[in-house]
Amino acid sequence: MAREHFDVAVVGAGMVGVCCAMWLQRSGKRVVVLDKNTPGNGTSYGNAGTYAPFGCVPINSPQLVKSLPGLLFSKSSPLNLDWAYAATHLPWMLSFLKNCAPDKVEHTTASLANILAHVDAGFDPLVSAAGAGDLVVSNGAIYVFGTEAAYEKAIPGIAAREQHGVAVEVLDADPIREMEPSLRMPIHKGMHFSDARHVLNPKGLIERLFKKFLSDGGSWRQREVGSVKASADIVEIDCNDADDLTCGQLVVAAGAHSKSIKGSGAEKLPLDCERGYHIVFKGAERKLSRVVGWQEYGFNATPMEGGLRIAGTVEIAGLQKPLNPERIDFLTDKAHRMFDGLGEPNEEWLGHRPTLPDSLPVISHSPRSERILLAFGHHHIGLTLGGITGRIIADLAEGRVPNFDISAYSAARFTR
Ligand SMILES: Cc1cc2nc3c(=O)[nH]c(=O)nc-3n(C[C@H](O)[C@H](O)[C@H](O)COP(=O)(O)OP(=O)(O)OC[C@H]3O[C@@H](n4cnc5c(N)ncnc54)[C@H](O)[C@@H]3O)c2cc1C
Incomplete structure (x- = not known):
């Protein structure tokens, strides 16, 4: 049976993954979100709800x-x-x-102040689009x-x-x-x-964002991703016991579990x-x-x-x-x-x-493949940084240069 294929697959439906999916969709990609649980039930469920540009x-x-x-x-x-x-x-x-x-x-x-200065540009358009x-x-x-x-x-x-x-x-x-x-x-x-600012219901916010993503044609499969394999043309996604998928680009946004996705390059990071x-x-x-x-x-x-x-x-x-x-x-x-x-x-x-031990997120291409993008490590401020992370990931997926310096968030700082 032919495997389903998408332009981009995002692994993880927390604040970071859902924002990545929405920004990728906004740049015209056919996007699927994969999560072993339903959206907003990971760390993003229970945070303090503080939108903290400070x-x-x-x-x-x-x-x-x-x-x-x-x-x-x-x-x-x-x-x-x-x-x-x-x-x-x-x-x-x-x-x-x-x-x-x-x-x-x-x-x-x-480096945190640099990205935090741009958080409204990542968060507000999504919140507003999702009503x-x-x-x-x-x-x-x-x-x-x-x-x-x-x-x-x-x-x-x-x-x-x-x-x-x-x-x-x-x-x-x-x-x-x-x-x-x-x-x-x-x-x-x-x-x-x-x-x-503060969010009155962090999980409720993710559900609203996700509803908008789906109503704009986004796809969702409840799957646990075990490993991925990037080649010159595609990324193959092994979904453990469920049907496998392929995609042109893959985003790893599985929060603290990102290292478990073998073959993504995340497993090599601290x-x-x-x-x-x-x-x-x-x-x-x-x-x-x-x-x-x-x-x-x-x-x-x-x-x-x-x-x-x-x-x-x-x-x-x-x-x-x-x-x-x-x-x-x-x-x-x-x-x-x-x-x-x-x-x-x-x-x-x-x-x-x-x-990560330097308290900076990883928002960059994977050292493993240009087809894999990494978006995790948002420690105490992932609710705040989710939106802007999604915007950066959409830029990288399109080959656009973001409008501020993102070199401090590169995975390469650990692999050089
Ligand atoms: C007590 C506490 C208070 C906090 N307060 C704040 C705050 O006030 N403000 C703020 O900005 N941040 C706060 N944070 C931080 C913030 O909650 C996190 O940085 C953020 O939730 C991380 O989001 P995420 O999308 O990366 O991860 P998650 O929300 O954990 O999402 C990852 C998703 O990946 C899925 N997944 C994992 N492995 C796989 C796999 N193999 N296959 C498929 N899916 C997989 C999981 O099921 C999960 O849904 C707080 C955190 C805590 C713990």
Whole structure:
């Protein structure tokens, strides 16, 4: 039987894959999306919903190295490390720490600021085409420091943001409490990002985008992609036990699982994951009017459709381990310190942020073949970067040069 053929196949129907599919379709391609699950059920399901053009300061930093002993051994730390996992993934750990050197951090910050300056041009046209503007709230975000010590540690990051043109205003406690009167935790100061937005339902947004993609003639097959083989003319896609496909170009946008697609070139890259958690308090969304992050504890509280979502923290423990109940207790405890009268959470969730050790995404041709494009590694800001990633991928697929320098996101930085 002849195999189905498409101009482009996109593997992964998360925020990144769906945005790639839409931008490729807009440049006239016949596109199929392949995902082992239904759209928007991976990491993109459970994020904090913060559209964060301000997110150029990476987790890697000289301060992280200095604070590491405290972070690793304190019960109230936003970072949790599975030592057995770390021992078997030492090269990634060491590379991540190497990228905490000041010159590396400067490069990452500048490269993130470079792409973040273009995010609206990737996100807004898709949201508007999908009629999903009602799911996006423009009301800024506040990241709070409970103590002077926490604020002091953040000063270099604030300066870096200012240097890269990010709109950030440092506020004292009183104006923050006026803006968000339900906050109960101690507040020393906060950063106000006036051009931040938030999404009321990240999965709902992806579903709307995907509906538009399908109604404009896009195709969808629920398949798990095992391996791919690029030749001079086509890419053959092995869909494990289901019918195989072929395509002219392939986009790997399978988030933290991208390495599992053999033959794509992704398997050679140092992709790992930073696990993150969320809990939801149903009916408590009115406690906030915008995203509020609590910096010391590494999470955001976001008012969403039907509930207040508390999402964040970092756990290094890989893709296989089940949800760690201690992380849920951590978030629940901090949420109760942040607000009165929340009760018990109604939902618990674990997700896997796809992360390269330099905290930059890979958005480029694969070192394996010009027919394969890679779009993953968006770590803490994939909801924000999905749209612009799709736009870059559509440019690369067409042989167009994007209108800003994308060399920092090339997979070749790991294979040279
Ligand atoms: C707790 C938490 C909070 C966050 N908060 C924010 C935030 O506020 N703002 C922000 O911008 N970002 C945030 N992020 C980051 C953001 O959610 C991720 O960067 C983003 O979701 C990554 O999207 P993706 O499309 O690459 O991956 P995913 O959403 O994981 O999608 C990948 C898809 O690939 C599919 N797949 C995997 N392997 C295969 C295969 N072999 N064959 C077929 N399909 C396959 C999966 O089923 C999945 O649907 C947060 C993340 C976490 C964990």
